[in-house]
Amino acid sequence: MISSLHNEKVKALMALMNKPRERKERGLFICEGPKVYLEAVKAGLVDSVYVSDSFRGRNDDIAPEAEIMSDDVFEKVSGTVTPQGVLTVTKMPEYTLEGLLSGKYKGDRPKDTLNLIILEDVRDPGNIGTIIRTAEGAGMDAVIMSQGCVDVFNPKVVRSTMGTIFRMPFIYVKDFQGTLDELQKAGTRLYAAYLPGSEDYRAVSNEDYAGKGVIIGNEANGLTRETAEKADVRVRIPMDGKVESLNAAVAASLLMYEIRRSRA
Numbered sequence: 001m002i003s004s005l006h007n008e009k010v011k012a013l014m015a016l017m018n019k020p021r022e023r024k025e026r027g028l029f030i031c032e033g034p035k036v037y038l039e040a041v042k043a044g045l046v047d048s049v050y051v052s053d054s055f056r057g058r059n060d061d062i063a064p065e066a067e068i069m070s071d072d073v074f075e076k077v078s079g080t081v082t083p084q085g086v087l088t089v090t091k092m093p094e095y096t097l098e099g100l101l102s103g104k105y106k107g108d109r110p111k112d113t114l115n116l117i118i119l120e121d122v123r124d125p126g127n128i129g130t131i132i133r134t135a136e137g138a139g140m141d142a143v144i145m146s147q148g149c150v151d152v153f154n155p156k157v158v159r160s161t162m163g164t165i166f167r168m169p170f171i172y173v174k175d176f177q178g179t180l181d182e183l184q185k186a187g188t189r190l191y192a193a194y195l196p197g198s199e200d201y202r203a204v205s206n207e208d209y210a211g212k213g214v215i216i217g218n219e220a221n222g223l224t225r226e227t228a229e230k231a232d233v234r235v236r237i238p239m240d241g242k243v244e245s246l247n248a249a250v251a252a253s254l255l256m257y258e259i260r261r262s263r264a
Helices: 009-016 020-028 034-043 052-057 071-078 096-103 125-137 155-161 178-183 224-231 247-262
Strands: 030-034 045-054 068-071 086-091 115-119 142-146 170-173 189-194 213-216 233-236
Touching: 009 020, 009 030, 009 071, 009 086, 020 030, 030 034, 030 155, 034 045, 034 086, 034 115, 034 125, 045 052, 052 068, 052 071, 068 071, 071 086, 096 170, 096 178, 096 189, 115 125, 115 178, 115 247, 125 142, 125 155, 125 247, 142 178, 170 178, 170 189, 178 189, 178 224
Parallel strands: 045 068, 115 142, 115 213, 142 170, 189 213, 189 233
Antiparallel strands: 030 086, 045 086
16 A cells, blocks of 8 residues: 555656646646546556545445555545545547548548637636536537647646546647638638627527537637637627626537537
8 A cells, every 4th residue: 555655656646746747748647536537448548546545445346456545645646625536647648630630530520510619728727627528518529729728637627527538539739820720721610709709609500501610718818819810700799787708618618509509
């Protein structure tokens, strides 16, 4: 049983939890909980597993290969108030824009029929995780992110995806503007969520295009003008009272479900 914070494996786990550079260099990240462990197993991405002593005492059949860790050490590594008892060191899923457009991830779907959520510099881990989770529920084909978005392998992001991180393709792109051009050339109609937008957000479902992409901007500053002007349509979500804008994840959810409604 691992019972010391000075154990080399514990130090390695803490580095993966807290250091994005460590995750990137090793190609590994950590997810928590028995359900997410099972998702990682299905995806074939498990590197190693650790369980708390109390969890093993209650669950003999989950992650039998796991190393056991004392409860106090496990709690320190987990960093959560109520640890779920399982930490899975997981290999990073790998997706590319080329793979997406070639139909690699969605059963050879034509590239002009893809439905996408596109994020520019979204920084809040909870927002990114919620958007990835909602994207699966709304039937999106992928999440595309600028380099300015938060690290999707941040433990807070992983936690809020509730396992969706193993099922929903997500792609970071270096050339965000060039990617928008490429998507438009592939036949994707782009809708920018933009406060000065002239079209009601329901235009997303009203227009008859097979491939649609919704672009959501930074929580504080919204979309850059360059991105907004590149979109085919700039849409706004009506607001009552003194509210100026919606949370990024809420706005993204509304617009993704408008895409879903257009397919119904």
